[in-house]
Amino acid sequence: MRLRLAFAVFAALMFAAPAASAAVQVRETRFELTLPDGRTLGSEDLVGAEMEIRDERGEVFTARLDAIEPAAEDPAVLLHRFSMLDARSGQWRPLCNADAYGRRAGFPVAGRWDAKGRYVKDPQSWFLTCTSGSQGKCVLWGYNPFRKAPSGADLAPFYQACQHMVRADYDGRGAPHTRNGTLILWGDVAGVSDDASDDPSWKFEAGWGPDGAVCVARTRWENLLPTAVLLESQPRLAAAPCDKAEARRRGALLFNHSK
Structure with missing residues (x-):
């Protein structure tokens, strides 16, 4: 499947809603994309999708969802393997740094971060985190x-x-x-x-x-x-x-x- 989505970013790897033609939500650590015809696609259905992402500096880059797998720490947490397109070389490279287990993966999390860096439990917002960072580790650790x-x-x-x-x-x-x-x-x-x-x-x-x-x-x-x-x-x-x-x-x- 080849699907292109457009996302705007609140902060580094924090996403707002996509284009009006589709509505995206996050249920814990998985995407739910509702299409205009009423169909709902989950993260597993979005493998191969390319996303236009605008970061906190206003720069746009293309990311691709390459694979989904359950986390060893908690199978209910889905690890999303993303690649980003290098505009200069035209090559795809992992979006996330490797974690302690060598995984270059991340996942979306419902909620947002305020200007003081505090987490806000907002089901209408979501952000993307990598397992190598504190935002991802703390979910994998059970929080x-x-x-x-x-x-x-x-x-x-x-x-x-x-x-x-x-x-x-x-x-x-x-x-x-x-x-x-x-x-x-x-x-x-x-x-x-x-x-x-x-x-x-x-x-x-x-x-x-x-x-x-x-x-x-x-x-x-x-x-x-x-x-x-x-x-x-x-x-x-x-x-x-x-x-x-x-x-x-x-x-x-x-x-x-x-x-």
Whole structure:
């Protein structure tokens, strides 16, 4: 099938509605395209489709949906393999960078991001994310913002907190303090994941909420951001000690350990 769609972009890889001839929506991590004759096409039906995408700089490029496969972490999440057309060479290349498993894939997610970088649970909007980035990782880790936790809790705030945790964005201002490929253990208060480990080399790092860390025991990379420097500039993150109990007392949704 050869299908061409036109999308406008709110921000980097964030899409608005396409042309009036068709209506596109996202149900969790899959496209639903309603055609003028009433037929609905899902992501699986759109393999081979080419999309004209306008990015946040106003530049237009062509992307193509090459394949669909379920994610190993959660088969309900569909991984979309996109290529983009290099205007100079005329060659197609992967749209997404490789993740820790070598996958160059992404998927759409319902919702949007506001000017302050906060996730907004808006079913009428959607964006495209790659599995190599925090927005994709947090869905794969179980924090799909349109689902409920085993405890019944809304996962949207957990999804936002996860963005800060993945990026080691301690003060919640959007600046990362980690390196690609860094491993962490994480857990939460909602029963999605457990950060327990018998390995004493994993040390408690921080507790996380929707606005960033609630307390920090140690930074992930001392040579990127020394713990003392962070706590001097952000004294609200200090605690004696900062451990899981104290992080819970301060309202943490997520916790993590690092080496």
